[in-house]
Amino acid sequence: MKKTNFNPGPSILPNEVIQNTVQAVADFQCSGLSLLEISHRSREFIAVMDEAVALFRELLSIPSGYSVLFMGGGASMQFCMVPYNFLETKAAYLNSGVWAKKALKEARLFGEVIEVASSEADGYTYIPDNYQVPEDVDYFHITTNNTIYGTELHADPQVGVPLVADMSSDIFSRPVDISRYDCIYGGAQKNIGPAGVTFVIVRDEALGKVHRPIPTMLDYRTHVEKGSMFNTPPVLPVYTALQNLKWLKREGGVTEMQRRAKVRAEMLYSEIERNKLFRATVTREKDRSLMNICFVMSDEYRDLEADFLAFASERGMVGIKGHRSVGGFRASCYNAMPIEGVRDLVLCMRDFEKNH
Numbered sequence: 001m002k003k004t005n006f007n008p009g010p011s012i013l014p015n016e017v018i019q020n021t022v023q024a025v026a027d028f029q030c031s032g033l034s035l036l037e038i039s040h041r042s043r044e045f046i047a048v049m050d051e052a053v054a055l056f057r058e059l060l061s062i063p064s065g066y067s068v069l070f071m072g073g074g075a076s077m078q079f080c081m082v083p084y085n086f087l088e089t090k091a092a093y094l095n096s097g098v099w100a101k102k103a104l105k106e107a108r109l110f111g112e113v114i115e116v117a118s119s120e121a122d123g124y125t126y127i128p129d130n131y132q133v134p135e136d137v138d139y140f141h142i143t144t145n146n147t148i149y150g151t152e153l154h155a156d157p158q159v160g161v162p163l164v165a166d167m168s169s170d171i172f173s174r175p176v177d178i179s180r181y182d183c184i185y186g187g188a189q190k191n192i193g194p195a196g197v198t199f200v201i202v203r204d205e206a207l208g209k210v211h212r213p214i215p216t217m218l219d220y221r222t223h224v225e226k227g228s229m230f231n232t233p234p235v236l237p238v239y240t241a242l243q244n245l246k247w248l249k250r251e252g253g254v255t256e257m258q259r260r261a262k263v264r265a266e267m268l269y270s271e272i273e274r275n276k277l278f279r280a281t282v283t284r285e286k287d288r289s290l291m292n293i294c295f296v297m298s299d300e301y302r303d304l305e306a307d308f309l310a311f312a313s314e315r316g317m318v319g320i321k322g323h324r325s326v327g328g329f330r331a332s333c334y335n336a337m338p339i340e341g342v343r344d345l346v347l348c349m350r351d352f353e354k355n356h
């Protein structure tokens with residue numbers, strides 16, 4: 001049966017991206033060798049890395065003065081690399097979800113951390129606003145899309161101090177004003193490629209300002225100087241990410257991705273509003289994520305949660321169970337999610353309503 005993949009991460013990739021990867025694993029560029037068994041320093045692989053970096057720059061309109069890095073360790077390793085490289089005395093963090101809180105916790109190992117605002121007491125159901133970022137902090141850290149709770153910052157904040165952002169789950173889903181940021185990072189497995197590679201976009205001038213010694217592998221300068229080839233990079237995930245970036249470009253880039261994301265989210269949120277069985281967990285519309293759409297059964301129908309999950313699974317819907325800390329359902333609609341996939345989920349919700 002046809003499956004519609006709403007997995008939150010690792011998540012959906014275009015079929016042709018997977019097919020191109022399969023081909024390269026079997027026989028890389030008709031060389032008679034697999035991508036898995038060639039040197040990362042071969043001319044062929046260096047070309048892959050260079051093209052991936054070039055497409056990052058082109059698709060996100062990254063200005064000069066920034067480096068694009070690919071490394072291992074996941075977004076979670078960036079939680080410590082960011083303060084290691086940027087926190088001299090004080091940093092400000094916005095606590096908008098569990099990932100944000102984890103980032104904040106690591107930063108405390110390196111200096112004073114100011115939590116400017118938090119929505120934790122309300123189950124992270126909104127993104128705090130009306131906060132002040134102190135002027136004397138080294139940077140302000142935000143999480144642009146809170147994958148677990150389905151909240152998203154749809155615009156790049158203007159704060160007067162260097163901005164650092166975890167964009168793991170919404171990078172490439174909208175145009176970003178890169179010039180507002182000193183550093184943007186994320187795991188690839190939500191919207192770029194498979195698990196195993198992490199991207200970092202860093203302003204070169206922001207580096208080398210802290211006075212502490214930094215272990216070689218955790219120092220961004222190491223990876224900038226060596227073009228992400230200081231050690232063996234995650235060869236296969238970088239290759240797949242490149243295939244996905246090429247797909248993205250052919251499909252019309254981030255402006256088109258944003259248009260599609262809005263269409264998908266509008267379809268799904270309006271069905272959630274209309275359907276008596278469901279309600280959205282994020283009530284403030286401006287905070288609703290276009291990537292992770294979270295909903296639960298309405299109070300009177302609470303007992304039907306397991307039934308709806310089974311009903312949807314039978315119809316080929318995959319990965320819509322909500323995160324264990326939120327419950328209910330979460331439909332993750334990353335770039336590769338076709339509009340038809342969301343339409344099928346909406347039909348599923350309507351048919352389930354008819355039965356009740």
Ligand SMILES: *Cc1c(COP(=O)(O)O)cnc(C)c1O
Pocket residue numbers: 009073074075076077099143145146147166167168169186187188190
């Ligand atoms: C998934 C996720 C992470 C964790 O990513 P890893 O690559 O598993 O470390 C961090 N931040 C956000 C916003 C995420 O969605």
